[in-house]
Amino acid sequence: MAQPAISMDAHQEHHHDTFKLLGFWIFLVTDCIIFACLFAVYAVLRTHTDGDLTGRELFEVKGFTAETLILLASSFTSGLASLAMQKGSKKHLLGWLTVTVLLGLSFVGLEITEFAKMASEGAAISTNAFLSSFFTLVGTHGLHVSFGLIWMTGVMVQIGRYGIDAHTKEKVTIVGLYWHFLDVVWIFIFTVVYLLGVM
Amino acid sequence: MHSHENHGSAKTYILGFLFSLILTALPLWLVIQHVMNKALLTVAILLIAVLQLIIQFFFFMHIGEGEKPRYHVMALILGAVMVFTIVAGSIWIMTFNSQVH
Secondary structure, X not given: OHHHHHHHHHHHHHHHHHHHHHHHHHHHHHHHHHHHHHHHHHHHHOOOOOOOOXXXXXXXXXXXXXXXXXXXXXXXXXXXXXXXXXXXXXXXXXXXXXXXXXXXXXXXXXXHHHHHHHHHOXXXXXXXXHHHHHHHHHHHHHHHHHHHHHXXXXXXXXXXXXXXXXXXXXXXXXXXXXXXXXXXXXXXXXXXXXXXXXX | OOHHHOOOOHHHHHHHHHHHXXXXXXXXXXXXXXXXXXXXXXXXXXXXHHHHHHHHHHHOOOOOOOOOOOHHHHHHHHXXXXXXXXXXXXXXXXXXXXXXX
């Protein structure tokens, strides 16, 4: 009698996990739509510079290349973290998540420095339509990364406390998915904003 | 081993990382060296970005894995249609606005 009941429970638990993951994918799709709107605005307004404060004038190849490589490396290290988790190594999982958070922090640091430098050169969010759309698009991505850092730190605390179980496993998988997604969005910021900007 | 626990190996992550590095360096080099005219260059770097997107979807986010039916892939396809409509539609419709240009 007990046997079928247990397998029923496991079955339901399993479905529950699958639905949670699907729910997160649907969130990512809606987040994609937010970014699509911001990209569309940027694409329309990027020529509206009202003078010579253009991307070519303001963007620094060294700076945005560094940001791109750091975020890409952090996406890779968050992948290594989930591999360590599958092997059951709590030490390596926490280690790779720490590296990911540190890379993410340096990305946000570089971005804040870049924004502050632009503002000090007279290129602020209210200067022209191009800069309004630029700061909104890139800033929204930066906020996503900052939020991801807080989230990932929270997950690390939970792993420290509860170890690797079905629950924390799911949390690491979902925050990892979010982190990879942010790198995918950045590919298009790198290409559409920065590369087309300095072209 | 359940299929849903299969989330790639070290090899897929390293390959994905290497491909992404190449697909980041290549458009950067093309733009800095001005190897072709502006229109062609724009198309080329956008195509390279889409290629990197596909690589990261498969090598980092493992979208082909998981149980069938793969509802998340359907959600992504719907998302792609909406993203294309919003971006291409906005750019196209705004070309009719005399205030722009």
